Amino acid sequence: MDTILHRKAKAGRAEHQARAMSLAKALRVTLAKVAEEKFEMSLAALSIRSQMCEGEEIDQQLSEKDLLMLFDGPDGARAALMMNPAMVGALIQQQTMGRVLPETDAAPRPMTPTDAAIAAPFLDALLVRAAVLPEDPAEQRLISGFRFGAPVEDVRVMALSLDAPAYKILHVDVDIAGGVRQGRIVMCLPQVEEGGAIPEPQGQDSQTPTPVRPQQPVTLADTVMKLSVDLRISLARLRIPLRDLGKLAAGDILDLGATDFAKVRVQTLAGRGVGRGTLGQLDGVRAVQLDATGDVLPKMQRRASDREQMDLPDISAPAFTADTTEQGGASAQAQASGLPDLPDLPDLPDLPDMPDMSDLPGLDDEGAIAPADVLPDLPDLPDMSDLPDLELSPDLPELDAG
Template sequence: MDTTLHRKAQAGRAEHQARAMSLAKALRLTLAKVAEDKFEMSMAALSLRNQTCPGEKIDQHLSETDLLMLFDGPGGRRAAVMMDPALVGALIQQQTMGKVLAVNDSADRPMTPTDAAIAAPFLDALLQRAAPVPEDPDDQKLISGFRFGAWVEDARVLAMSLDAPDYQLIHIDVDISGGIRQGRIMMCMPLGQEVESAAKPGDSPAEDKPDLDPPQRVTLSETVMKLTVDLRISLAKMRMPLRDLGKLAVGDVLDLGAADFSKVRVQTLAGRAIGRGTLGQLDGVRAVQVAATSDVTQNLQRRASDRDHMNLPDISGPAAEADEPHGMPDLPELPDLPDLTGGEGEGATAPADSLPDLPDLPDMSDLPDFDEAPDLPELPELNVG
């Protein structure tokens, strides 16, 4: 029943909601303040709308032409932020030239890590300042604690990095420098992913527990070492004509030759060999023990100063005359040559009877006579001098 009391309550609720600080209002106000404080530029939110999207359909809202960034949040949550090239270009122009120019359609280019480094401080400040402003605790938790994590080149990779069951998409249309440009921002914030430890019966209050050490920042080397790399183990290599390959059937046996489980090749998926190892079992599953390889034979060091790094023996001085396994090999003795000086002073030649006999020339009577050759024309006389 629509009573007077109900109408007064509805009017009071509407008035409270108009004065209350919602998430949309908090982002709208904070956007203008951050743009003025950080970049000294005029920026205003034209419109702001929210929508909920399932995690498996998040790729449908990602654009390849926009700047794609991954944000890290508390509890291992991940969020994504997209910024269109018009807004990215405005931030770059304001920082480099001190003013924003109109959009040039011919200046479209792919986004780079440099663009992400310029946009990251603006987005970090926007989320940090806007997080405590909304009155609803759920709105505060939605954007609290998120900071720039990494630039992502491909939309498919970004969609694979977002593993929350549901996301809230926040679309912000932005006016830049009083209408010179217009851009957009889209935030993909995870819903219901923060894990909080539940208090068990008998546990002491939180204030009685000692303070835990603050989480340490993960270094780049630790992140790289945790990356997954797919490799291929090759036991043997063989060649087979295509016609024979097409005739293979179930039960056919291939001769692998001298295949050895202790000399398997470790290869990339493209087939490039990167090492060797031993194939075996560990805890009931197949495993490969990778052998340490040396690149000395592949990268020869030709400088004398690099000899210590190659563990090569020094073959200069007395060591060259020693009979060492790594020394110079013995050269065969050369035969003595006959004396061709004749002993009659410098420049003298050996007598004809001391030279070895030359073999007789073969019969060349079948060669044409030079008298039958055509006469050559006389050359003109040349005056020299």
């Protein structure tokens, strides 16, 4: 009798476990829904496998070629998520072109912080949606409360950031756009202790685990506009020779010249100006009140309607009449137009008359040179037809070259 009841109970537990929502099933269902709702993209989990890893060996699970991202969790816990280049490229193509292209044979490019910013909204939504679905409290605690923290440059920095004693590694192989590509997502989640409280999901009601479907998919512009930008406030600019820079030591004083707190420059880290403002304080902290932005440029004023914006006097000349000209000519016109008078020019002396040179010899009536009057007649040459012929090329004797 006990044996029959034991078998029935075991069969019932197996049937319940088969129907229960596990973490793997939650990720499989959530992956497709999040991709469709956020990016109108077709993703399907081909396989999900898990393994345990000691904290000292976590660096062996990280790949230098993948996009490395650090996720912050409850109570200072940290998790690592990775995406291979095929998955990252598919997300970028879907948000920029609206479709995913097949992979090429080109070498994968290095991952950048911009790639992490594009992938972060997708991963955040995936973790939030999947955290409330598993029936096992231990699996809920494993994935709950994690949000995107920062991109990581290399495996060494990532391994130093992960300090949990043990990690559960989830490998998710993803089919992209119906077989166009195959991507991979790896989650390194810190193993939590039994009996810990499950963090409340942020931005969701516990009674409605499935979020409301957004009206429009998230675009690349929406993601980029949420990126952080570092600015610097420049109060003065100093130029010194390189040899003097090498001689600087602690305690040296640099002369900044005349500085004005009302004329500070707002610049990017590369030095490009984005605005001007006044340096002061607000609620006990330093603050800058912007007076102008970098994109405010003067516009060309060409029309008569723009004259008020130019803040220039009207210098249009009045109409001149015959009376105005008779009263003073150009001087009167200058006085009428508001321009200063020009000094009077002195009178030039009269030039003497040129003498009459028409009676000079050798010139005709029009003043041209007459060769016949200038050159004398030459005598005729004598007849030289009886002179003997000259031999211009006499025969030369042969020379012996030997």
